[in-house]
Amino acid sequence: MTAVTIRDVAKKAGVGLGTVSRVINDSPQVSAATRRRVLEVIADLNYTPNPTARRLSIGKTFTVAVITPFFTRPSFIERLHGIENTLAESDYDLNIYNVETVECRDQCMHQIPRRDRADGVIILSLSPRDEDLPFLQRAELPIVLVDANHPSLSSLNRVIVDDVAGGRTATQHLIDLGHRRIGYISDLLDSPFNFTSSRDRYLGYRQALDAAGIPFSPEYHGQKEHGRYEARLLAEQMLALPERPTAVFAASDTQAMGVLEAARNAGLRVPEDLSVIGYDDIEIAEYLGLTTVRQLLYESGQLGVELMLDILEGLNAAPVCQVLPTELIVRGTTLPPAGG
Amino acid sequence: MTAVTIRDVAKKAGVGLGTVSRVINDSPQVSAATRRRVLEVIADLNYTPNPTARRLSIGKTFTVAVITPFFTRPSFIERLHGIENTLAESDYDLNIYNVETVECRDQCMHQIPRRDRADGVIILSLSPRDEDLPFLQRAELPIVLVDANHPSLSSLNRVIVDDVAGGRTATQHLIDLGHRRIGYISDLLDSPFNFTSSRDRYLGYRQALDAAGIPFSPEYHGQKEHGRYEARLLAEQMLALPERPTAVFAASDTQAMGVLEAARNAGLRVPEDLSVIGYDDIEIAEYLGLTTVRQLLYESGQLGVELMLDILEGLNAAPVCQVLPTELIVRGTTLPPAGG
DNA sequence: CTGTTAGCGCCTTCAT
DNA sequence: ATGAAGGCGCTAACAG
Numbered sequence: 126m127t128a129v130t131i132r133d134v135a136k137k138a139g140v141g142l143g144t145v146s147r148v149i150n151d152s153p154q155v156s157a158a159t160r161r162r163v164l165e166v167i168a169d170l171n172y173t174p175n176p177t178a179r180r181l182s183i184g185k186t187f188t189v190a191v192i193t194p195f196f197t198r199p200s201f202i203e204r205l206h207g208i209e210n211t212l213a214e215s216d217y218d219l220n221i222y223n224v225e226t227v228e229c230r231d232q233c234m235h236q237i238p239r240r241d242r243a244d245g246v247i248i249l250s251l252s253p254r255d256e257d258l259p260f261l262q263r264a265e266l267p268i269v270l271v272d273a274n275h276p277s278l279s280s281l282n283r284v285i286v287d288d289v290a291g292g293r294t295a296t297q298h299l300i301d302l303g304h305r306r307i308g309y310i311s312d313l314l315d316s317p318f319n320f321t322s323s324r325d326r327y328l329g330y331r332q333a334l335d336a337a338g339i340p341f342s343p344e345y346h347g348q349k350e351h352g353r354y355e356a357r358l359l360a361e362q363m364l365a366l367p368e369r370p371t372a373v374f375a376a377s378d379t380q381a382m383g384v385l386e387a388a389r390n391a392g393l394r395v396p397e398d399l400s401v402i403g404y405d406d407i408e409i410a411e412y413l414g415l416t417t418v419r420q421l422l423y424e425s426g427q428l429g430v431e432l433m434l435d436i437l438e439g440l441n442a443a444p445v446c447q448v449l450p451t452e453l454i455v456r457g458t459t460l461p462p463a464g465g
Numbered sequence: 466m467t468a469v470t471i472r473d474v475a476k477k478a479g480v481g482l483g484t485v486s487r488v489i490n491d492s493p494q495v496s497a498a499t500r501r502r503v504l505e506v507i508a509d510l511n512y513t514p515n516p517t518a519r520r521l522s523i524g525k526t527f528t529v530a531v532i533t534p535f536f537t538r539p540s541f542i543e544r545l546h547g548i549e550n551t552l553a554e555s556d557y558d559l560n561i562y563n564v565e566t567v568e569c570r571d572q573c574m575h576q577i578p579r580r581d582r583a584d585g586v587i588i589l590s591l592s593p594r595d596e597d598l599p600f601l602q603r604a605e606l607p608i609v610l611v612d613a614n615h616p617s618l619s620s621l622n623r624v625i626v627d628d629v630a631g632g633r634t635a636t637q638h639l640i641d642l643g644h645r646r647i648g649y650i651s652d653l654l655d656s657p658f659n660f661t662s663s664r665d666r667y668l669g670y671r672q673a674l675d676a677a678g679i680p681f682s683p684e685y686h687g688q689k690e691h692g693r694y695e696a697r698l699l700a701e702q703m704l705a706l707p708e709r710p711t712a713v714f715a716a717s718d719t720q721a722m723g724v725l726e727a728a729r730n731a732g733l734r735v736p737e738d739l740s741v742i743g744y745d746d747i748e749i750a751e752y753l754g755l756t757t758v759r760q761l762l763y764e765s766g767q768l769g770v771e772l773m774l775d776i777l778e779g780l781n782a783a784p785v786c787q788v789l790p791t792e793l794i795v796r797g798t799t800l801p802p803a804g805g
Numbered sequence: 806c807t808g809t810t811a812g813c814g815c816c817t818t819c820a821t
Numbered sequence: 822a823t824g825a826a827g828g829c830g831c832t833a834a835c836a837g
Binding site for chain 2: 806807808809810812813814815
């Protein structure tokens with residue numbers, strides 16, 4: 126039993142195969158009577174147009190590719206969630222390419238953006254390097270950066286969050302509470318994946334410190350690969366300092382959890398002995414009562430897709446840069462310092 | 466600047482179309498010299514075969530579709546992770562269809578499994594109903610169930626976990642500690658999505674109770690939609706009972722977190738006043754020190770894909786049913802009852 | 806070994 | 822309004 130094709134429908138309906146095609150594609154130039162008859166046969170035969178043939182003929186793939194790193198991390202998942210939900214309402218399929226190694230990052234960045242693989246590419250949290258640009262441009266297909274950036278603002282559409290401001294907000298909150306010994310625990314500022322968030326939040330941290338006249342102390346900044354465990358190690362080290370910080374700003378909620386573990390292990394109460402603030406406001410943050418900086422994860426994915434669909438529809442000629450706000454969420458892990 | 470096709474390569478290399486195709490497809494019947502020349506031109510022109518055309522010609526889509534519910538839940542994500550990682554090493558693309566409503570469930574279950582959309586379908590955690598079967602069979606493409614089941618064992622390949630045994634293990638652990646008033650908090654046993662895990666774990670719970678001669682008390686079983694919040698409500702109710710349970714088995718770690726919240730709110734210490742055991746062993750469980758039943762989430766996805774690839778390669782004629790083990794992970798939320 | 810040709814299933818222009 | 826025909830880019834079967 127082989128698949129039913131447009132030819133079968135045409136034959137059974139007693140029309141030419143062009144007419145069937147017109148019915149499928151809602152062409153106005155077909156009489157009501159024939160249309161009805163053809164639709165009947167289509168239902169009868171349970172016919173569906175073969176997507177592959179359609180794509181080849183039209184010259185579009187009807188798929189949007191998403192390149193995402195570490196799609197197990199809650200914040201990326203939430204962005205993907207927004208992408209998936211929004212794209213599901215369209216005619217486009219979703220192809221996810223998960224990146225967990227640098228080789229894979231480069232390979233995806235160079236191979237995926239091709240007209241014959243996808244109609245558009247959304248790059249999640251992976252900021253292109255200069256050497257990636259040629260591949261992205263040669264591709265000649267729309268590219269939307271979500272939570273990723275590149276100095277060459279002119280050519281790329283993007284949905285970003287102002288992480289510098291977010292980092293400032295977090296640090297300022299601690300300063301406002303009276304803290305002056307404030308640690309920052311983050312991913313590697315110079316990651317091989319070229320994540321920019323930790324770097325931007327670091328800038329915000331430094332700015333807030335400067336504005337408050339608090340000198341920056343290098344030993345109050347710990348950086349390591351992303352992860353709860355790594356953050357715990359960094360925090361343990363920092364909390365063992367002769368003059369330990371009274372507050373720690375973690376570059377993500379996941380890392381904040383590592384800091385909480387370290388505090389627990391060191392016999393420090395949170396927030397009485399140590400204030401902790403995270404970043405992202407992932408679901409677990411509320412459970413833990415974690416003070417954090419909320420960013421619009423789901424919405425970033427949603428907006429990215431909406432932008433992409435606009436471009437695909439031919440709207441939106443000029444590149445767009447949409448900046449999402451952050452919001453301080455005060456919960457139970459921050460308090461004025463003990464002595465203050 | 467239009468895309469470079471096989472014809473361009475042929476022309477520039479001074480050979481026929483077929484020869485280029487043979488080179489691309491590693492056909493042995495092409496002389497080393499021509500092969501070299503063609504490969505050179507291919508590199509020169511930065512040529513890649515158009516996947517769509519290839520698919521149409523070969524009659525395969527080279528994609529595997531995955532239907533998954535609620536792909537934000539940690540346990541599903543971890544399964545998807547295994548799927549993605551394993552599939553990435555193959556020639557197949559991954560198409561993810563996320564299901565969050567019943568209509569979507571039905572639509573996916575009926576539309577996706579078609580030869581022209583995918584070469585194979587992996588259905589995650591969504592057990593087909595009898596009325597779904599016709600669609601799955603008519604499809605005439607391989608289907609692999611991961612964490613999903615159906616009585617008609619004969620025709621479907623699947624990777625499942627013995628949730629009845631897992632439920633027994635969890636309950637038995639509490640019984641062994643001396644508990645006799647044991648609650649079970651779960652999803653709706655009869656969910657519109659037809660999830661089977663809560664139901665199977667419930668069976669295991671009942672079996673363990675029976676075996677220990679503990680009568681089942683209906684008020685010790687609470688069911689509601691899946692979620693931390695919902696589980697908290699159920700637990701609050703259960704803990705307010707005149708004779709409250711001394712231990713609670715939650716159908717997932719996420720729900721166990723809700724129980725922990727309820728205990729906290731009720732002023733009960735865990736595990737001194739209340740023992741709690743979860744299920745899944747998602748990452749957060751370790752952080753919380755939660756006693757739980759571990760299942761092999763990543764591996765289930767991996768095995769599902771391996772099974773699918775075997776079938777796609779023509780191996781594995783007879784349907785396979787692979788049962789994954791569970792393992793009790795004792796951490797800090799279970800202890801003998803206070804009075805015991 | 807290699808060039809040529811006939812489809813894969815659909816869309817689209819061109820006549821009618 | 823509709824049927825016929827050409828082509829999307831590639832593979833595979835057929836000659837040579």
